[in-house]
Amino acid sequence: MSFKLETAVYPEKLKRVAIEPVSRVEGHGKVTILLDENDQVHQVRLHIVEFRGFEKFIQGRPYWEVPVMVQRLCGICPVSHHLAASKALDMIIGAKLTPTAEKLRRLMHAGQMLQSHALHFFHLSSPDLMFGFGSDAAQRNVVGIISAFPEVAKKGVLLRKYGQEVIRHTAGKRVHGTGSVPGGVNKSLTVDERDQLLKDIYQMVAWSREAVQIIRGLFEKNLEEYNAFGRFPANSMSLVRADGAMDLYHGGLRARDAAGKVIFDHHNYEHYWEVISEDVKPWSYMKFPFMKAFGPDDGWYRVGPLARVSNCDFIPTPLADKAREEFLAFDAGRAAGATLGYHWARMIEMLHAAETIKDLLHDEDILGTDLMAKGERVQRGVGVIEAPRGTLIHHYRVNEDDQVIRANLIVSTTHNNQPMNEAIRQVAKQYLNGKKLTEGLLNHIEVAIRCFDPCLSCATHALGQMPLEVSLIDAKGGCLDRMVKNQQAASLTD
Amino acid sequence: MSATPDTVTTPTFQLDGEEIPFQPGQTIIQAALAAGKYIPHLCFHPEFKPHGSCKLCLVKISGRPAASCTTVAQAGLSVESEIPEVQDKRRTLVQMLLVEGNHFCPSCEKSGNCMLQALGYELGVMSPHFPQIFPVRPVDASHKEILLDFNRCILCELCVRASNEVDQKNVFALAGRGISKHLIVNSESGRLADTNFSATDKAAQVCPVGVILPKRVGFAIPIGKRKFDLKPISDPGASAGCAEHAEGGA
Ligand code: SF4
Ligand code: FES
Numbered sequence: 001m002s003f004k005l006e007t008a009v010y011p012e013k014l015k016r017v018a019i020e021p022v023s024r025v026e027g028h029g030k031v032t033i034l035l036d037e038n039d040q041v042h043q044v045r046l047h048i049v050e051f052r053g054f055e056k057f058i059q060g061r062p063y064w065e066v067p068v069m070v071q072r073l074c075g076i077c078p079v080s081h082h083l084a085a086s087k088a089l090d091m092i093i094g095a096k097l098t099p100t101a102e103k104l105r106r107l108m109h110a111g112q113m114l115q116s117h118a119l120h121f122f123h124l125s126s127p128d129l130m131f132g133f134g135s136d137a138a139q140r141n142v143v144g145i146i147s148a149f150p151e152v153a154k155k156g157v158l159l160r161k162y163g164q165e166v167i168r169h170t171a172g173k174r175v176h177g178t179g180s181v182p183g184g185v186n187k188s189l190t191v192d193e194r195d196q197l198l199k200d201i202y203q204m205v206a207w208s209r210e211a212v213q214i215i216r217g218l219f220e221k222n223l224e225e226y227n228a229f230g231r232f233p234a235n236s237m238s239l240v241r242a243d244g245a246m247d248l249y250h251g252g253l254r255a256r257d258a259a260g261k262v263i264f265d266h267h268n269y270e271h272y273w274e275v276i277s278e279d280v281k282p283w284s285y286m287k288f289p290f291m292k293a294f295g296p297d298d299g300w301y302r303v304g305p306l307a308r309v310s311n312c313d314f315i316p317t318p319l320a321d322k323a324r325e326e327f328l329a330f331d332a333g334r335a336a337g338a339t340l341g342y343h344w345a346r347m348i349e350m351l352h353a354a355e356t357i358k359d360l361l362h363d364e365d366i367l368g369t370d371l372m373a374k375g376e377r378v379q380r381g382v383g384v385i386e387a388p389r390g391t392l393i394h395h396y397r398v399n400e401d402d403q404v405i406r407a408n409l410i411v412s413t414t415h416n417n418q419p420m421n422e423a424i425r426q427v428a429k430q431y432l433n434g435k436k437l438t439e440g441l442l443n444h445i446e447v448a449i450r451c452f453d454p455c456l457s458c459a460t461h462a463l464g465q466m467p468l469e470v471s472l473i474d475a476k477g478g479c480l481d482r483m484v485k486n487q488q489a490a491s492l493t494d
Numbered sequence: 495m496s497a498t499p500d501t502v503t504t505p506t507f508q509l510d511g512e513e514i515p516f517q518p519g520q521t522i523i524q525a526a527l528a529a530g531k532y533i534p535h536l537c538f539h540p541e542f543k544p545h546g547s548c549k550l551c552l553v554k555i556s557g558r559p560a561a562s563c564t565t566v567a568q569a570g571l572s573v574e575s576e577i578p579e580v581q582d583k584r585r586t587l588v589q590m591l592l593v594e595g596n597h598f599c600p601s602c603e604k605s606g607n608c609m610l611q612a613l614g615y616e617l618g619v620m621s622p623h624f625p626q627i628f629p630v631r632p633v634d635a636s637h638k639e640i641l642l643d644f645n646r647c648i649l650c651e652l653c654v655r656a657s658n659e660v661d662q663k664n665v666f667a668l669a670g671r672g673i674s675k676h677l678i679v680n681s682e683s684g685r686l687a688d689t690n691f692s693a694t695d696k697a698a699q700v701c702p703v704g705v706i707l708p709k710r711v712g713f714a715i716p717i718g719k720r721k722f723d724l725k726p727i728s729d730p731g732a733s734a735g736c737a738e739h740a741e742g743g744a
Contacts, residue, residue, distance in 0.1 A: 060633060062641050067602035093710075172717030176600060187716035327514065341681040377663035402709055 005425040008034050008042035031445055033428060039435060044428045046421050046449065048286045048413065055407045062400045065090055068178050068407075069480065070394070075195070078176050079112035079167060080387030084394040087383030089182035091270070092398050094375025101184035104170050106249050107360045108179060109385070111166025114159060114204070114249060115387035117346050120453045122156020122209060125343060129218050132402070133447045134440030152214070155207045162197075164206050166357060169193045184372040188337050194361055203360045205319065208351040212323045215219075215344045219335055223289075227331065228430070230339040230423035230448040233258035235291065235300065236278035236416070237276075238388050244313030248386040254311055255291055255301060258337075263293060272343040272393055280409070289415050300418035303390030304452060305345035307310035310336050315348070317355035323348045339423045342451040348458065389453050405468030413454040423448040505569035509533075509553075510576050514567075517559075522562035522573055523551050530730040533575050534584055534613055537650035540564040542659065545651055550584055550589075550613065552743040559583075593624045595674070596704075603712030604704025604719025610648060611703075612727035628672070633689065634679065636687035640698055641707045647677045652700040660696035665689045677705070690696055722723035 034043040054073055067085040071078035083105055090097065095235070097105070103319055104297035127140045130149060139148070146153040148214030164174040171187055173179025179185050189197075219226050235258060239251035253275060267275050277278060278287040279296040290299035310328065315321040327344055328336050337340045383394045397406040427448045431441055504515040506659060509526055516525035526533050536550040546564040551564045561572070567606065580654040591610060600604050613619075631644040654677075657665040667687075669678045683689035688705060691697070698706055718721065 060635075060711070062633070062707075063637065063644075064710055065601055065603060068603075068713055071599075072600060177717060182710075186714055187719075205699065316724050399550070403633070403635045410682045 002216065005041065005044050005428065006154050006421070011160065014282065015094050016184050019243075027455065031424060031449075033432070033445075035432075038435075039433070040337075041428045041433050044421070044425045045283060046417075047283070048454070049348045058404050058407045060405075063092060063396070063404055064182055064402075066407075067177075067182070068226075069181055071176055073409075073411075073415060077112060077116050077130050077388050079108055079171065080172070080385055080392050081394070082180050082476075083109055084201050084383040084385040084387070084392045085396075086182060087250075088381035088394045088396050089383070089398075089472045091381035091383065093182050093377055094377055095183035095373040096375060097184055097371045098368070098373050099365045100188055100370050102249075103360055103363060103365045104185045104188055104371075105180055106168035106415045107189075107366060108167055109164045109355040109358060110356040110360070111170065113163070113388055114208075114350055114357065115163025115167065116429075117350040117353070118159035118163060118211075119154055120388075121343060121346060121350070121451075122153065122159070124453075125450055126152065126156070128443070128447045128450065129343065133311060133444050134438075137439050137443070138422060138442070157211070159207055159211075162200055166197060168242075171198065173221040182370075183374050188368055188371060189366050191475075192368060194306070194367060197357070198361050200287060201354065201361060205351070205354045205358055208347070208354040209319060209323075210343075211347045212344070215347050216326070216330070219330065219340075219344065221375075223331060226340045227334045227338045229444075230427045230430070230451070232339070232419075232422045232426055233337070233339065234302045234419055234422070234434065235263065235294070236311050237264055237270070237291070237301045237303055238308040238391060239315070240266070245316040246308055246314070247310035247316075247351075248308075248349075248353075252389075256311055260310075263291060267372050269393070270382045270442070272410075273384065286414055286417050289410060290418075294306070301415065302419040302452075303412055303415040304342065306336070306387075306388065309345040309348055310385060315352050316360065317352050319355055320348050321353035323351055339426075339448060339451045341447055342453070361461065373409070389413060390415055416454060420452050420454060421447055423451065425438070497617065498615045501680050505567075505667050507567050507569060507571035507573060511571045516548070516567040520670050522555075522560075522565050522567050522571075522716050525567045526575075527730075532728040533562050534616065534728065535563060536609055536613065537649060537652065538620075539548075539652055539655075539700060540585035542652065543654045544718065545655070546584055548587070548650055550649065551589055552580055552583055552587075554580060556656070571661055581617060584613075584621075588619050589621075589623040592622045593626045593632075594629070595647060596628060601705065602646070602704050604646070606717065606723050608704055609702035609727065610646075613721040614724070631676070632684050634684075635709075636685040636711075637691065637710055638687070640686065641709050642679070642686055642693065643705055643707065644677060646704045648703055649675060649677065650670075650702060653677075653697040653706055657691075657695065657697035663690055663695065663697070665691045665695075665697060690703070691708075 003039065030047045031045065032045050033041060035041055061069065066089060067082050070085045071082040073081050086105070097436050108438070123142050125246065126145050127142060131140045131144060142153070167177065168174045171179035171189065179187060235255055237253060237255040239247055240254045241247035241251045253269050253272065253456055254265045255263040257263055264275050276289050277290045277292050280287055288296065288300060290296045291301060293299065309324055328346060335344060377400070379397055381396050381398070385392050392412055393410040395408040396404055399405050424445050427444050433446045434442060506513040506515050508514070508523070509531055512531070514525050514529045514531060523533050523535060523538055524540070525724045533551050533553065535548070535551040536614070537545040538551060544563040546561045549561060551558055551562040555565065555571055588610065592614070597610070599611055600628070602608070603609060633644065634642040651668060654668065657663050665680055667678055667680055668675055670676050678684060679686050679689060693708060
């Protein structure tokens with residue numbers, strides 16, 4: 001099966017444009033565009049070289065090592081892997097978490113959400129949003145933001161730092177800690193640590209509210225462009241709590257179609273394969289997940305902030321819930337279907353994370369000493385969590401000798417594979433058709449990809465900008481033109 | 495010459511310019527550790543006969559290199575330990591150990607409690623320096639209570655000695671030669687489950703690195719509370735008596 005603009009009819013007659021990051025961290029992404037001699041777009045594809053070596057690497061290892069080992073998959077959202085693996089292994093050792101353990105994990109997760117969303121919005125996306133997608137590349141970077149909007153930049157840095165502090169106190173380290181173990185956690189908070197975090201949390205809540213207003217303001221200012229940019233109808237999937245609330249740590253799977261109709265609800269994620277499956281395509285290493293009920297052609301779906309905010313019935317913290325209502329009502333609901341709506345939804349989630357941290361810090365359980373639980377041992381465990389980028393599935397089989405014999409991971413970026421492809425095809429059609437390609441125009445493609453905050457942008461997180469090499473190649477493979485995007489913001493983030 | 499009780503003075507030698515008293519028969523490292531002076535070591539353990547294999551305890555005695563765990567102290571010796579020349583050699587030894595096995599500290603449960611890692615920090619090892627050998631060493635998870643992760647074995651034979659001398663079971667042995675030398679389990683199948691090894695054996699407590707590990711308790715101690723988070727390995731409290739051996743893999 002082929003989507004519109006996925007496969008050109010006579011590709012050999014077209015010239016090829018490749019947008020390719022020259023450096024990679026967790027993944028490697030590349031966009032190829034085929035154009036005819038009139039610069040009409042015929043084919044657009046996002047290729048991501050997904051790293052699946054981990055599933056092999058983990059085979060034979062003792063299960064208790066997995067939560068610490070697996071987080072090395074990612075330098076930006078290691079906590080998500082740490083927790084998803086822990087949840088799968090809780091199941092394997094039959095543990096029902098103590099209240100203290102569960103709340104500490106939730107706290108760690110909220111810290112992760114806060115820092116990841118802050119990093120993405122303030123460092124990575126704000127240059128596009130605040131200067132314009134096609135604006136001068138010399139300014140359109142985090143350095144430009146720091147000089148033009150120093151207050152905004154500062155808040156972004158401090159929000160991220162605060163999230164990292166929450167992680168440090170719960171996981172033992174800001175990055176790649178060991179706090180969550182199968183059956184619970186290895187530490188709770190001391191009164192001192194709690195008080196340190198409490199000191200600044202109200203400021204974080206306030207700044208997160210401001211961030212929601214910033215993106216709302218940008219939508220108001222650029223209403224038509226934002227609503228239309230890379231827009232496409234899509235199904236969505238996320239975890240929701242039993243009462244329909246947003247729950248980023250635990251819940252059942254809910255999916256809706258583009259019109260908002262529920263496709264499945266409260267599906268036990270321990271049996272995720274009953275509702276979703278993965279398709280392969282000859283031109284991509286990354287799989288294409290889809291809902292079994294609709295098949296690979298119509299069953300693809302988006303995950304992540306936009307999916308979660310529109311999928312849940314409410315957000316269980318008041319400020320974020322109010323922000324959600326405003327978002328859904330904005331412009332007769334059109335923002336909630338926009339690809340750029342991801343940014344708005346992401347800031348609502350950041351606010352929710354800040355409020356969650358505040359609530360948990362007021363809960364005495366996080367100072368508790370009852371950290372570990374265990375129960376009856378089984379061989380198969382599935383852990384699902386809503387990571388910053390979307391639904392993250394970890395699935396393990398462990399033998400009687402405590403060794404992992406099989407692992408399957410479906411990461412957020414993989415769920416969003418088709419939606420990202422869809423978004424860039426829309427943008428190519430909207431902006432590139434018939435034009436001479438410039439850096440500014442090609443940046444529109446990146447802007448669409450960045451909405452999803454895919455893990456391939458781990459490269460971007462590390463370098464401050466998605467590093468790009470663009471080549472125009474004619475049908476015979478000759479290079480017509482070559483453009484290397486500058487990397488001036490290189491060492492300033494992280 | 496026989497000394498009368500009131501003229502007896504404890505003999506001493508010099509370690510990096512400091513007088514170290516010793517009992518006759520004590521090795522240099524024993525006397526030094528007893529005096530609160532740290533000399534790096536891996537295969538030495540106060541409860542076992544010296545082995546002299548890792549050479550981390552290298553010192554210079556009157557200008558000549560020697561293993562301080564096998565050299566008996568003598569009055570008036572001049573021993574140099576913390577001098578750049580010796581520390582450089584020790585650093586190189588640690589780097590060689592790191593590439594001979596598969597040591598992935600970030601996901602190793604012994605991290606923070608591991609003598610090899612702690613020595614790496616102590617000696618300022620910033621990289622493995624040598625090309626990794628990546629030996630293939632499958633883990634033995636057959637035993638109910640103990641996991642053997644051979645990837646990290648440094649061949650110090652402490653477990654061999656403990657199983658022989660204390661447990662009287664002879665569970666472990668070294669086999670092969672040179673670079674292919676490796677630790678084996680003495681059972682027909684080669685599996686730990688098919689020996690009379692027990693988690694309470696002395697041999698289960700002595701591994702300085704992360705080979706012999708109690709199952710299902712990895713990462714129970716949070717970062718910040720692990721042995722070498724609290725004190726560097728060179729701290730007398732951390733190294734004297736090799737208490738680090740007692741912590742198992744937790
Ligand atoms: S298993 Fe441990 S104690 Fe035994 S030889 Fe190897 S490193 Fe030494
Ligand atoms: S401690 Fe002396 S040779 Fe190992």
